[in-house]
Amino acid sequence: MKSLIIESLKPHLxxxxxxxxxxxxxxALQPLPDKYVCIMSFYAQVAAKGKTAVFDRETYGCSGARAxxxxxxxxxDxxxxxxxxxxxxxxxxxEAKDKEKYKEIAxxxxxxxxxxxIKGERFHTSRKKAYKWLTKDLPIYDFPEKYVILKPLKDLKENEIPQSVIFNVNPLQLTAxxxxxxxxxEGINDTVTPQGAACQMIGAYVFHEAESDNPRAVLGMIDLAARKNIKGILPNDTLTYAVPWKLFLDLEEEAKEGIFKSPLWLDIVE
Structure with missing residues (x-):
């Protein structure tokens, strides 16, 4: 589909x-069944090369991506x-509750x-805080459909309604x-920056925002584990800006007469 936002941003990704x-x-690109892999490496192929990737309940890569x-x-489990x-x-x-069992798993x-x-990823200051994030803070969904597809926005068909629209942006494009x-x-805090995995920042957290009458965008790729897996494919200054479909349509409407028509933006890009 055509997008006024994309025409204005002219993103490289x-x-x-x-x-x-x-x-x-x-x-479509797809992980091997039951193969431990970060799906953001597949994400990078879609963003950089216009590929399509697909995932299901046997090919979701890792526990974080399943959520x-x-x-x-x-x-x-x-x-x-x-x-x-x-x-x-x-x-x-x-921080392990049962250190011997933990060492056996490791x-x-x-x-x-x-x-x-052994060292810990250190995304949380304590086991107690991490446990709360796992069981209370992270929104969990189990949708009935068999597949989840990642593909370029331009390949979206007329009868398809995505759950998340994702912009891959540099700091200037993010600012816009x-x-x-x-x-x-209305109000402030128009963008959320949740703790979690990069795949959750384009998925679960966006699904959660979609339930709101006033959904927010989710700023992502603020996950060092994912950064390691996209290195060499996407530029180091790439961030994701993911929005529910309803918010995307509202942003597209405002793009007709909004910030992209401002002398502030035009002076920078021209």
């Missing part, structure tokens, strides 16, 4: 959509359950994951989008 479907697109894509939560993940996302072995995984398990969103929303 593909704006994308995330949508649910019971039909699998032909020729991010709307396939339910694996945090309570995989790798020892919530207690393991709570230590993993905080300070590692030193010894069964590959050296790269083992190192992170945040200004555009702020111009139509």
């Amino acid at each position: 593909e704006p994308m959509v995330l949508l649910r479907s019971n039909q699998k697109p032909e020729g 991010g894509l709307g396939f339910g939560s694996a945090y309570g 995989e790798m020892g359950g919530y207690d393991t993940f709570a230590a993993f996302f905080s300070k590692g072995l030193k 010894n069964k995984v590959n050296p790269h994951v083992r190192r992170k398990l 989008l945040m200004t555009l969103a702020g111009s139509i929303r």
Whole structure:
């Protein structure tokens, strides 16, 4: 589809959509079944090369992506359950509830994951805080559709309604989008920056905002784990700016006469 926002931003990377479907697109990139992988490497291929990627309940890559894509939560079932993940996302072995069990789990995984398990990813200051994020703060969805598809916005068909529209932006483009969103929303805090995985920032957190009468955009790619997996494919200054479909349509309408017509924007781009 055509977009006034894209015509104004002229981004080097593909704006994308995330949508649910019971039909699998032909020729799409897809992780191997039950293969541990960060799906943001697939995301990067869509953004940089205009590919299409597809995921299902056997090919979601990792526990974080299962929650991010709307396939339910694996945090309570995989790798020892919530207690393991709570230590993993905080300070590692030193925060483990059962240190011997935690070491047994760490010894069964590959050296790269083992190192992170022992040291901890340190996204949370304590096991208690990480446990609360896992069980209370992160919105969890389990949609009935079989597939979740990532593809360029330009390839969106007329009868398709995505759950998330994702802009891949540099700081200047982000400034314009945040200004555009702020111009139509009441109040302040027009963009949220949640703690979590990069895939959750284009998925679960956007799904949550879509339930609001006044949805906000979700600023993403603020996940160091994902940064490691997109390095060399996407520029280091790339951030994601993901919005529910309703908000995207409102932003498109305002783009006709909004910030992109301002001398402030025109002086910069011209």
